[in-house]
Amino acid sequence: MTLLYLRDVTTLRLHEEACTGCKVCTLVCPRDVLKMEGKKARIIEKDACIECGACALNCAFDAITVKAGVGCANAIINSKLGRKNACCVIDDDRDVCTSC
Amino acid sequence: MTKDKSRPAKPSPAAALTQLTVVEVKTHLPPSGAALGAGEIREVSSEWTLKDRVGGWKVRWGIGRNSYRVRPGLYALGEPDRRSPVLVSANYKLSFDVLRRAMAGGKAWILVLDSDGVNVWCAAGKGTLGTEELVHRIRSTNLPEVVDHRKLIVPQLGAVGIAAHEVKKHSGFRVVFGPVRAGDLPRFLDNGFKADNAMRTVTFTLRERLVLVPMEIVPAMRYAVPVLLLLVLFGGFGRWGYSTEALLRNGASAAAALAGALLAGAVITPLLLPWLPGRSFSAKGFVPGLAWALLFVFPAGAFLPETANLSPWETAAWVLALPALSAFLSMNFTGSSTVTSLSGVKKEMRYAFPLQAIGALGGLLLWVAGHFLGGRA
Structure with missing residues (x-):
């Protein structure tokens, strides 16, 4: 059973015309979000996406975009409080998690 | 090694x-x-x-x-x-x-x-x-x-x-x-x-969630200890002026209430995560927090002499504040979990955090006001 988080929030996008069907994204996704359908990858479980960014980073054809980050409330609180050296902060919209 | x-x-x-x-x-x-x-x-x-x-x-x-x-x-x-x-x-x-x-x-x-x-x-x-x-x-x-x-x-x-x-x-x-x-x-x-x-x-199995629990408790203490000190400080004051007896009784009652909320948000929510209702962690954490609040304020839950016979003010304060605290601590479990996304957590925090703040501050105000306006001395 996959525990799902909020509905329809992910920034994950798959640009089908750029997909070459190399399957790499389906192999690196740790949440079974992407699956091969015929010769193209498809997003089959959007709400399972945790925006880790592995698929986009490992797509050699730039067919996937996602605003990658870590879903951590503490990181958001730390950055709002202006803490720079806390365990997690979000810096310029890029997540930085050093020990949590 | x-x-x-x-x-x-x-x-x-x-x-x-x-x-x-x-x-x-x-x-x-x-x-x-x-x-x-x-x-x-x-x-x-x-x-x-x-x-x-x-x-x-x-x-x-x-x-x-x-x-x-x-x-x-x-x-x-x-x-x-x-x-x-x-x-x-x-x-x-x-x-x-x-x-x-x-x-x-x-x-x-x-x-x-x-x-x-x-x-x-x-x-x-x-x-x-x-x-x-x-x-x-x-x-x-x-x-x-x-x-x-x-x-x-x-x-x-x-x-x-x-x-x-x-x-x-x-x-x-x-x-x-x-x-x-x-x-x-x-x-x-x-x-x-x-x-x-x-x-x-x-995966995010019970065992995997369990090993994370200590690192939920330890940071939660950073919130709980100052809040408790604040409550103990306020606890002595009331219609009666200042009384050490009131400070001890109200302090003990607050300590028990907060310990339960901490347990609800930092231990129970992580362990029961898949079975708690709702998708956001705040919603999930609200449930054990509310259960604890009700257990605490009802006479059946009066396991300490200090928590028996709460005034209506105190009752309202705890019912408001304890689920809010539990929801807040549960929300902090998002970072340890393997199921959340940054977009999702941002969305959750936008509505949940103000509600948690209202609950906690509202509870504090009611609790302090109660000592001046009503209830037991």
């Missing part, structure tokens, strides 16, 4: 090193010593000593977490040869220890990257455990001279920071993403380097 015995280097003419275009690799030197240089290979055993066990337990409780590191470099496990697999790891010692324990009885090279003492997933997310560091470490350890093959096994979650096609381009090594959990490695290797679907997918 390590036998700490350097082995003589394999012949390694520096000229044979792959020329790279990668620049500026940040090499943070961990307190335990500098990174291992080329040819400086250490043998490690798959056994865990008492020190490893104690160390693992300590970091789970947040003790010395930021300095629990191994030196980046190349390690030999079980006398590997030139055809043995190369397993990539982070230099967070717990990650490294779990990996070498999983490989008991096997032969492998372990290439430890400098992840700043952080686990694979977080470091990959941060960018310290990434393509650049891997390519740099391949070169600085002289790996191409140590093994005949050109294959690296990278933990699946390393894919968050490591782009396999870029590593191939810059180092000639082919990255094979291995299982998420080190425990699946022997099966993965026997399988001809194939990770099945279960090996590739993150």
Whole structure:
């Protein structure tokens, strides 16, 4: 059973015309979000996406975009409080998690 | 842990090193010593000593977490040869220890990257455990001279920071993403380097949630202790002016209430996560918080003399504040979980945080006001 988080929030996008069907994204996704359908990858479980960014980073054809980050409330609180050296902060919209 | 015995280097003419275009690799030197240089290979055993066990337990409780590191470099496990697999790891010692324990009885090279003492997933997310560091470490350890093959096994979650096609381009090594959990490695290797679907997918089992609970409790104390001190301080004041007896009674009652809310938000919610209603962690955490609040205010829950016969003001205060506190602590579990996204947490916080603040502050006001306006002396 996959525990799902909020509905329809992910920034994950798959640009089908750029997909070459190399399957790499389906192999690196740790949440079974992407699956091969015929010769193209498809997003089959959007709400399972945790925006880790592995698929986009490992797509050699730039067919996937996602605003990658870590879903951590503490990181958001730390950055709002202006803490720079806390365990997690979000810096310029890029997540930085050093020990949590 | 390590036998700490350097082995003589394999012949390694520096000229044979792959020329790279990668620049500026940040090499943070961990307190335990500098990174291992080329040819400086250490043998490690798959056994865990008492020190490893104690160390693992300590970091789970947040003790010395930021300095629990191994030196980046190349390690030999079980006398590997030139055809043995190369397993990539982070230099967070717990990650490294779990990996070498999983490989008991096997032969492998372990290439430890400098992840700043952080686990694979977080470091990959941060960018310290990434393509650049891997390519740099391949070169600085002289790996191409140590093994005949050109294959690296990278933990699946390393894919968050490591782009396999870029590593191939810059180092000639082919990255094979291995299982998420080190425990699946022997099966993965026997399988001809194939990770099945279960090996590739993150889980969040009861056991996996349970080991995270201490690191929910410890940071939660940072909120709970100041709040309790504040309540104890206010507890002595009321219509009666100031009374030590009231301070002790109200302080004890507040301590019990807060301890329960902490247990609800930092322990019960993580453990019951899949079964609690709602999708947001705040909604899930609200439920055990409310259950505790009701148990606390109803006479049936009057397990302490101090919590019996609460005034209507106090009752309202706790029913308002305790679920809010539990929801807040539960929301902090998002970062430890394997199921949340940044977009989702941002959305959740936008509506949940103001509600939690209203609940907590409203509760505090009612509680203090009650001591002046009504109820028992």
